[in-house]
Amino acid sequence: MSNKPLILITGSTATGKTEIALEVAQHLPKVEIISADSRQIYRYMDIGTAKPTAEQQNQCPHHLLDMLSPEETYSAGVYERAARRIIEQIWNRGGLPIMVGGTGLYWQSALDGCFEDEAEYAPTRTKLQNRLHCEGLASLYEELGRRDPVVHARLQPGDAQRILRALEVAMVGKGSLSTLWRERKGQPLVLQQPQMISLTMARSQLYERIDQRVEQMVEQGWVEEVRSLHEMGYDPSNSALGTLGYLEISRALAGHCPWQEAIERTKQRTRRLAKRQITWCRRDRRLRELDLDVWGKAGVVQRIVGGWEYRWGSGAS
Numbered sequence: 001m002s003n004k005p006l007i008l009i010t011g012s013t014a015t016g017k018t019e020i021a022l023e024v025a026q027h028l029p030k031v032e033i034i035s036a037d038s039r040q041i042y043r044y045m046d047i048g049t050a051k052p053t054a055e056q057q058n059q060c061p062h063h064l065l066d067m068l069s070p071e072e073t074y075s076a077g078v079y080e081r082a083a084r085r086i087i088e089q090i091w092n093r094g095g096l097p098i099m100v101g102g103t104g105l106y107w108q109s110a111l112d113g114c115f116e117d118e119a120e121y122a123p124t125r126t127k128l129q130n131r132l133h134c135e136g137l138a139s140l141y142e143e144l145g146r147r148d149p150v151v152h153a154r155l156q157p158g159d160a161q162r163i164l165r166a167l168e169v170a171m172v173g174k175g176s177l178s179t180l181w182r183e184r185k186g187q188p189l190v191l192q193q194p195q196m197i198s199l200t201m202a203r204s205q206l207y208e209r210i211d212q213r214v215e216q217m218v219e220q221g222w223v224e225e226v227r228s229l230h231e232m233g234y235d236p237s238n239s240a241l242g243t244l245g246y247l248e249i250s251r252a253l254a255g256h257c258p259w260q261e262a263i264e265r266t267k268q269r270t271r272r273l274a275k276r277q278i279t280w281c282r283r284d285r286r287l288r289e290l291d292l293d294v295w296g297k298a299g300v301v302q303r304i305v306g307g308w309e310y311r312w313g314s315g316a317s
Contacts, residue, residue, distance in 0.1 A: 004091045005096055005097075005194070005195075005308065005311065005312045006087065006096075006097050006098075006099070006194040006195070007024070007096070007097070007098045007099070007194065007195045007196075007197070007304065007308065008036075008098075008099045008100075008107055008111070008194060008195070008196045008197060008287075009021050009024070009098060009099070009100045009197050009199065009304070010036065010099075010100075010101060010102055010104065010107060010196075010197070010198055010199070010281060010287070011102060011197075011198045011199035011200060011277070011278075011281060012102060012199075012200075012206060012273075012274035012275075012277040012278050012281075013050075013102055013210065013270060013273055013274050013277065014206060014209045014210045014213050014270075014274065015199040015200070015201060015206065015209075015292065016199065016292070016297065017100050017101065017102065017199060018050070018052050018056065018100060019297070020199065020297065020300055020301060020304070021033055021098055021100040022052075022056055022059055022060070023297070023301040024098065024301055024304050024305060025059065025060045025098065026059075027301070027305045028096055028305060028308055029095075029096065030093070030094055030095035030096055031060050031095065031096050031098055032060060032061040032062075032063065032086075032090045032095050032096070032097055032098070033052075033060060033061070033062045033063065033097075033098050033099075033100055034062075034063045034064055034083055034086055034087065034090075034097055034098070034099045034100070035062065035063065035064040035065050035099075035100060035101050036064075036083075036099045036100060036101030036102070036103055036106045036107040036110070037049065037051075037100075037101035037102065037103055037106075038074070038101075038103040038105075038106060039240060039243055040052075040064075040065050040066075040101070041064055041065065041066070041067045041068050041074055042066070042067075042068050042069070042070050042072075042240045043066045043067075043068065043069060043070070044069075044070065044225070044228070044229055044232070044234075045070060045225070045229070045240060045246070046225065047217050047220050047221055047222045047225045048217060048222050048225060048226070048245045048246055048249075050213070050217075051065060051066075052065070063086045064079075064082060064083065064086070068240075069234075070229060070234045070238050070239065070240035070241055071234060071235075071238040071239065071240070072239065073161055073164075073165070073239050074161075074239075075165060076105045076106055076109040076114055077109065077114040079106045079109060079110065080109040080110050080113065080114045083099070083106070083109075083110040084110060087110070096308075102277050104277065104280040104281065104284075108284070111194065111196075120172070121168045121169075121172055124168045124171055124172045125164070125168050128140065128164050128167055128168060129164070132160065132164065132237065133237070137157070137158065137160050137163065137237075137242070138157065140163055140164065140167060141155075141157045141163050143167065144163055144166055144167050144170070147166075147167065147170040147171070147176065148166055148167075148169075148170045148176035148177055150176070151166045151176065151177050152166075154276060156244065156269060156272070156273070158242055158243070158244070158247045158269075159242065159243060159244075160237065160238075160239060160242035160243075161239035161240070161242065161243070165177070195288075195304070195307050195308060195311065196284075196286050196287045196288060197287065197288055197290055197300075197304055197307075198281040198282075198287040198288065198289050198290070199289075199290055199292060199300065200278070200289050200290065200291045200292065201291060201292045201293050202293050205293065206274060207271050207274070210267060210270045210271055210274060211267050214245070214263060214266050214267050214270060215263070217245075218263065222245070222249065223249055223252075223253070226241075226246055226249040226250055226253065227253060229241060229246075230250070230253065236250035236251075236254075244266065244269050244270060244273060245266045245269075245270070248262040248263075248265045248266045248269075249262055249266075288307075290303055290304070
């Protein structure tokens with residue numbers, strides 16, 4: 001692909017990536033936002049994934065939202081192909097793609113390419129699904145620890161989709177998922193480094209924001225959202241419903257744990273997710289950290305817009 005402008009806005013959960021991106025879009029021409037969030041691709045999961053609201057989505061075009069039903073699976077390789085196709089289309093329209101999200105595996109695959117994988121996983125995937133129902137996820141998570149301890153350490157024990165994906169690769173592929181990613185030889189998206197931003201803030205303030213946001217999501221109807229998904233026939237063992245928060249609420253709805261325990265567990269797991277996202281971003285030295293405690297929201301927006309103008313001209317509106 002040719003060398004054209006692209007902005008990435010990433011960082012841990014609860015840093016306000018969506019709001020920052022929309023502010024940036026008010027100052028730059030023909031912005032289209034591409035989600036780099038592994039759960040916002042699912043329909044009917046709006047509150048618990050902090051998906052941009054309908055009003056926010058109306059401010060500029062959004063892509064890779066509401067693509068799948070909660071029982072469907074998705075991978076970084078599929079994301080790479082979809083994101084690159086959309087980026088090319090935006091460029092052809094003379095637009096500016098801004099990738100927004102905290103799923104490092106997704107935005108990194110889009111920018112750097114994925115490993116080549118032509119293995120046939122369907123039979124093994126079916127066997128693993130059967131084992132999931134018979135043995136439970138804990139058994140498969142433990143097995144992943146033996147087969148691929150690197151990926152095991154990065155995944156939460158309730159992340160059914162990624163645990164199954166890592167296991168099937170370890171069992172069928174040419175190597176473990178961590179090995180394949182380490183040795184990937186994908187074609188980079190652009191020749192020149194794109195503008196890559198990581199939003200940061202003090203850890204104590206971030207954790208406070210996370211706790212407040214979980215409480216706010218519950219007040220906005222997160223429990224009703226999960227109950228509605230159950231009523232539509234989506235099982236808690238489905239790929240999407242086994243993820244952070246949705247799993248805890250599902251357990252509480254089934255009477256397996258008290259409500260306050262589910263909420264506190266969700267907060268705790270979200271803080272752990274944020275810690276892993278921070279670690280992921282700090283490993284990629286291309287990312288420019290912008291500290292919200294130092295610059296504030298307006299200052300961060302100004303620096304992203306200024307970075308675009310410096311690289312690509314002063315054609316901003």
